[in-house]
Amino acid sequence: MFEVWAPYATLVEVHTDAHTGDGKTALTRDTAGWWRGPGGIHGLDYAFHVDGDGPFPDPRTRRQPYGVQGPSRFYEHGRYTWGDHDWHGRDLRGSVIYELHVGTFSAEGTFHGVIGKLDHLVGLGVDFVELLPTPPTPGDRNWGYDGVDLYAVNEVYGGPDGLKDLVDACHRAGIGVILDVVYNHLGPSGNYLAKFGPYLHSYKGSYWGDAVNLDGPDSDEVRRYFIENALQWLRDYHIDGLRLDAVHALHDKRAVHFLEELSAEVDALSTAVGRPLTLIAESDLNDPRMVTPREAGGLGMQAAWDDDVHHALHAAVTGERHAYYSDFGSLAVLAKVLTHAYLHDGSYSSFRRRSHGRPAQHVPGYRFVVAAQNHDQIGNRPEGDRMAADQLWLAAGLLLTSPFTPMLFMGEEWGASTPFYFFTDHFEASLAAGEAERREREFKDFGYDWKAPDPQDEDAFLRSKLKWDEVAEDAHTSLLGWYRDLIALRKSYPELADSRLDRVAVEFDEEARWIVVSRGSLRVAANLGDFSTPVRLSPGSVLLASDDNIRFEGEDLCLPGRSLAIIQFAR
């Protein structure tokens, strides 16, 4: 059966010899604007014509074997044989997430390439992998945020079966899968949704593109398009959670916000499939309503990204203060975010030039996904560079003992030497030229020169691929061991993952640059300065230390410069 929603069309045709445009068959409209016709079997290529215009891919195409400009291909979910019967899902509570980009994670740059590295992830101890978006994108390489055909899977990565293979393998390895999905805009190329219906608001949007029509005329069906997309991943791909890109760019004034509606639908599916299903919002609103349960007037997300924690960690560890780091960097700010989740909980944000956010200390910490690095915070730097190894030792120690849900970025765990550049593969000349120009302009606004390769240059992509060989090198192995130990410790001592923010106590000395975070019977003591410093602490045993020279001298813990230890108190 062919079916497509095109409420304003007067003629919708399907043809299955899609490359020539011959052999068109008219579909029949129902009163709700859906057009249907018999036909369609697994593997058949087809495309639609709307009022004589076309061919266009199916808005709900599950396969785009020829890319974003080509015809669609029928794909039946039921033909896949799953082997993850022993997987019963897992909750975000107590978990560690690992964010990765399929194209650059492995040499192959495919889902199967990720499968080949699962042993590494199991050894590391992470609970979820989070995939950057996997829809069809222009050309052969893209972060994923230029996606279109949102129900399909990028063929470059291995298409629908490849993604299912990866999910299946993850589940058999005891790892959950979170998929990054983009519902706030569509990619600049291959987006034919507007030919079919009022999917987009042309008059409001972000700089990524037109906003999605969530509250205008005929938006009920547009909302269904996105909600059923979410349900497809969770149901038909056995995905465990979705990371919703930039929800602050969703424009919706309805009394029932799109996210609340989505959350209700996902909860219903969770009950039906008997697995926890998780929604994580990327939001820069610092609004606890995002993660407040629906029955308490919230939007019902299980969690939200919390960039304030990233900024506080990053600025404290690296000393950087440019652009959005301007309010961050002090230990006082680090202490604030570790105990209150947000620095900006109503306070003035210099970067935004206005006050921002509201208090969130009552929210359980696991509802905030925090990172020392992520794709944006590396890839959107003018040089696409990662934190130095000595910075990662400290950042990881603070991150993985925090009351939040920690997320690592691929390669961070061994201090990968490879950058993560922004890369694209547009074939339209204007888009190709625009990416570099836009980047340069953006960074100039922050007073930086863009020094990364032109995003269109294949080199930007190739140089971003992880070099797995380097894991075996001493310095990298040692850092990897630190990450493994920290994750293992977090799982052995529940007080480290305790999400009650009002139970976190922090002491620090801004001058001496030491900070001590109390987590139940444990103390995380870090010296972020370059010089050795004593910290007065009741004696205890050193559970984990980044430096062999960390030791107690009487009641003083001696912390060499740039070191961190986790101490268990003798109560």
Place this chain on the structure above:
Amino acid sequence: MFEVWAPYATLVEVHTDAHTGDGKTALTRDTAGWWRGPGGIHGLDYAFHVDGDGPFPDPRTRRQPYGVQGPSRFYEHGRYTWGDHDWHGRDLRGSVIYELHVGTFSAEGTFHGVIGKLDHLVGLGVDFVELLPTPPTPGDRNWGYDGVDLYAVNEVYGGPDGLKDLVDACHRAGIGVILDVVYNHLGPSGNYLAKFGPYLHSYKGSYWGDAVNLDGPDSDEVRRYFIENALQWLRDYHIDGLRLDAVHALHDKRAVHFLEELSAEVDALSTAVGRPLTLIAESDLNDPRMVTPREAGGLGMQAAWDDDVHHALHAAVTGERHAYYSDFGSLAVLAKVLTHAYLHDGSYSSFRRRSHGRPAQHVPGYRFVVAAQNHDQIGNRPEGDRMAADQLWLAAGLLLTSPFTPMLFMGEEWGASTPFYFFTDHFEASLAAGEAERREREFKDFGYDWKAPDPQDEDAFLRSKLKWDEVAEDAHTSLLGWYRDLIALRKSYPELADSRLDRVAVEFDEEARWIVVSRGSLRVAANLGDFSTPVRLSPGSVLLASDDNIRFEGEDLCLPGRSLAIIQFAR
């Protein structure tokens, strides 16, 4: 002292010989972008120049003696002598509001003209008058929604002292005053705010004009501009409440919404002045969060307009079904709104072509301000015409016995024969031409020809003035008595104003067109059809009847066509 906020300016000058532009004095900037200088006494005319451009009125001007394009005049609130010491304010609960437009309410068209009619309002029994907006507007006549200089009072109506005289007189007569204020846009003429600072978002707005910058860079001070404006009316003008125009056109994604911040400030002032202060939102969002207390996650408005009740009443009584009345008209819908406040509490709205709203039955009914007529619902009709008298008898009977806060529109209470047209007095040719053109286009979209006079034609204004002589005519006197009796009854029987929506029970017969609304021991029985009908009711006493022929025959109440009675049950 002169002071003005102009954060991006490099030179701000004031001059007090404002008509010639001579005699400019530079002000001094502080770090927050405020410019100040000595000088300024009550009655002095002045204007500002920004970076050599000007003269412009003060954004916070309290007087504009020469209109929206002229200089400002110093005005000290403390010079006014108040006589309302016995007024301690009043709460919205149990109140009836009376909406009026100062320019057309009386022959004089001034605040003093309104004072001359206060006896009428006292006799009618209303608790609040609600004034259409009173800021300076272009020319001599305007509804008020084209206002600029939001801290000033239209000189055509009598300026600041005139408004204070009216408030003072109302209070001494035992009547509260609600002022309609427009914070979602500014008028198209005389708006120089953008010369001073980032007051407006040029990239988003409504068709009335650019949106106000409530969440962009430097918006803290913009929010203060509007919040302090609200406080000025409530504090310095002794106003009792504000009606906030079209809050759905406020664009604010902050975690603390502008309305929540405003509500907190007004509550604090209420505590300080020891009077109840009321915020009423005009909102088409059907979102109970608007009137949910802040401490329960809401925006903290005391009340919101509820057009669903208007539409249900209007369509049921008049039989009209065009445009936004399309989902309304049945007695089932009337029953729904009387018991649930909203028809659209998640259901599909044909007019919006999407589902709309969320349930609100838990909200006390007094938080919904409802009307059978208001300035919009008359003035935005193609002929600016009011309901016919026989319709008003029924509508008033249902409205004034409802669990909501009823609002009347000036003249409604005697079935005024005068229309209420849309009128303007623009002097820019493009604006002048645009008003008629826009109206015609809008109404064409709804399938109507615009038949009212050209808004620019003074006749549109003059013909909209109430004719007070007609009150003495029999038909009008009789309707006026009905309104008086209904209001008096509402105040004598608290069950009529009981705000618990789940205590309202409604029975009806769609075919026979009768409806019975149970309000405690009272029954409001109405026959909206043209033909007499019996209604089975346990016998009781007729407290009030629109028709002398209403009587019990055994257990049947006989209701002639187009009649309504209020019955007290023998329990």
